[in-house]
């Protein structure tokens with residue numbers, strides 16, 4: 001894929017994307033979390049790139065959300081969805097859903113949403129999902145006990161790149177190989193010329209090692225599984241609870257994970273465990289062995305009646321203590337026994353095999369002496385031997401287990417991916433359930449909503465009154481203060497956005513005509529000064545000259561200037577939109593003035609108060625078609641006229 005072909009992706013971003021393992025799949029699947037792992041790409045940018053990639057695939061040029069308020073409605077919809085995703089991945093992945101003008105994109109998401117709405121978001125499933133996160137590659141592995149060797153400088157560079165975890169050594173001659181064989185537990189030689197060489201240590205000639213490097217660093221696979229244990233087990237549980245069939249055999253995965261410890265080592269091998277303990281306890285065992293031998297000698301000396309010949313006595317007096325000669329003569333047997341006991345202690349306490357025990361021979365012995373002392377060099381040779389055995393054993397086990405786990409790596413990765421995708425589906429399912437949603441029909445022009453309930457209202461969702469409302473062409477929406485006009489525009493905007501995202505909408509049923517751009521203008525906060533007024537007017541100038549197929553929602557535009565001028569301006573805009581065949585709802589309290597000024601018969605709908613109860617208006621939230629709703633002042637005057645005898649209020653009422 002040519003990354004620069006994605007709108008908004010320049011050469012720098014393309015280079016950053018190219019550093020990802022599989023950028024194409026990440027882009028295609030909208031994996032924002034993975035895209036954001038590219039250098040210097042923030043999550044927000046990653047979401048924008050993923051959206052742009054989807055757009056490009058579907059030939060969608062963007063621009064659906066044409067105003068700030070339209071953007072806000074989309075953000076609100078996204079937040080409601082994201083609040084229902086459990087994983088960070090799910091929340092980010094939801095950002096790749098956006099309102100589109102492309103049939104194929106809308107259809108793609110509708111197919112996804114249809115399946116998603118069938119999903120049952122049980123508490124157990126959501127709980128299991130909480131532990132799932134994208135798998136992370138194992139990093140920072142350093143192997144010190146094995147090395148790679150080559151005589152070739154180019155191969156050296158290749159080896160460094162392919163096996164960054166291992167030390168790579170350049171050698172000139174076979175002698176050096178022998179030295180490496182003594183310093184490392186295993187040496188991998190890349191040069192075929194050394195085949196059949198006989199040098200000290202575990203030296204293996206493996207000319208094709210760089211073609212499958214992972215086989216030479218089992219730590220890579222084992223650390224990957226050790227570090228990703230939690231998400232792997234959580235994803236396995238998700239599939240079990242959901243009753244879905246993962247790509248990975250769960251029993252094999254769990255059994256393999258049981259054999260890996262937290263650091264990526266292999267557990268459950270008696271020989272390795274014995275060698276590990278032996279290396280760790282060697283010093284302590286030697287020092288205890290020394291005490292065991294000396295205790296024996298001390299007891300033996302204590303019990304002995306030593307007879308000293310005159311010459312010996314003289315020599316003792318003249319030359320200082322030459323006790324050893326006495327020791328060897330008088331206590332030879334006891335000394336041998338002490339050495340034997342000390343050796344036995346080491347062999348038994350470290351559970352050494354016969355080969356290893358031979359090294360213990362040299363740890364104690366030699367000329368009789370008291371106190372008995374170990375030979376440090378011999379201890380060190382034993383340690384080297386045990387350590388090399390331990391490392392070789394570990395490497396052998398790791399290599400075997402890593403080979404098994406490598407087979408599971410792809411299936412396990414795809415198992416985690418599908419668990420994460422399930423989170424996205426469940427978020428859609430929960431959204432649909434929480435707000436009683438249906439998939440809308442996308443057909444005709446304008447919109448027709450039945451039983452729409454906006455989740456964006458400032459009242460609990462259960463308390464939201466359902467709204468029925470449909471519009472074809474251009475209409476004014478009138479109504480009492482706080483009747484729900486703004487909320488109705490929000491509901492229409494939200495349903496239009498969700499429908500074009502391919503997602504379910506909060507209504508009993510809904511039909512939405514295809515929209516190229518959503519222009520939603522929120523109510524302005526009071527009269528604008530000349531400059532701001534001019535720029536607002538320019539915005540509407542652009543709007544009426546824009547492309548066809550738009551849905552325009554405008555909330556009380558009249559507040560930008562004085563009412564007479566406002567009515568004329570709104571009438572002019574409506575005329576243009578009417579001529580274009582756009583769909584539009586303009587909330588306004590100036591319906592009469594606008595109708596007078598307009599050159600066509602402007603439709604007016606109204607949110608009507610059904611009456612005043614205890615000083616509060618009772619409202620029918622569904623706008624009445626072709627009905628100019630009475631305003632709040634009119635209702636109050638009507639109420640006063642009904643209550644009083646005098647003619648003032650009646651006269652006043654006449655004027656409405």
Ligand SMILES: Nc1ncnc2c1ncn2[C@@H]1O[C@H](COP(=O)(O)OP(=O)(O)OP(=O)(O)O)[C@@H](O)[C@H]1O
Nearest residue numbers: 458459463464465480481482483484485486487621
């Ligand atoms: N469908 C509904 N169900 C329940 N409550 C609603 C509904 N619609 C609106 N409301 C309540 O009425 C309040 C006022 O609604 P809204 O701001 O939409 O009225 P408005 O007609 O635009 O008012 P104004 O003329 O003052 O701008 C909302 O904050 C909400 O509490």
